[in-house]
Amino acid sequence: MPARLDHTIVHSRDRFASARFLAELIGEPEPKSFGPFASLPLDGGVTLDYLDAPAEIVSQHLAFLVSEDEFDEIFARMKERELPYWAGPMHEKPQRINHLFGGRGVYLDDPDGHSIEFITRTYVID
Ligand SMILES: [Fe+2]
Structure with a gap:
């Protein structure tokens, strides 16, 4: 059974600033607050969950x-x-x-x- 990627976490220094940067580029609405995340749902069903990084960002x-x-x-x-x-x-x-x-x-x-x-x-x- 194939597995479809549903969401992934993207570390950031400022989760809303980073999620908004991408959202504005691709013409998506303001990211939504979801727990500790700034969530950006994309076409295809994948959500990028931006999280303020606990450590240095890789x-x-x-x-x-x-x-x-x-x-x-x-x-x-x-x-x-x-x-x-x-x-x-x-x-x-x-x-x-x-x-x-x-x-x-x-x-x-x-x-x-x-x-x-x-x-x-x-x-x-x-
Ligand atoms: Fe690539």
């Missing part, structure tokens, strides 16, 4: 598959905010996007140093 990678139109909207918001972005996951090719797998992709850092990626085509794995 950078995670969060990749989001979006449509071409959504990519345009997200990328416009990134540029509007003058956020640094890269074509590669190790901060290669600053202020550029990639065109892997016939789509578009871009990386940026969230306020806690988590690596956020937006792609329009999922990685091809044979």
Whole structure:
């Protein structure tokens, strides 16, 4: 029986600021308070639960598959905010996007140093 990811915890210095950063980029409403979390439900049924970190934050990678139109909207918001972005996951090719797998992709850092990626085509794995 396949298991579907339901939620995961994302450590942050300020849970609402971090959850709001992503919510605003992807055009989602204000994150909700749920216990110690700032919860951000996403399409597909996964919720990101931002938690004020009890210790030093270890950078995670969060990749989001979006449509071409959504990519345009997200990328416009990134540029509007003058956020640094890269074509590669190790901060290669600053202020550029990639065109892997016939789509578009871009990386940026969230306020806690988590690596956020937006792609329009999922990685091809044979
Ligand atoms: Fe990735």
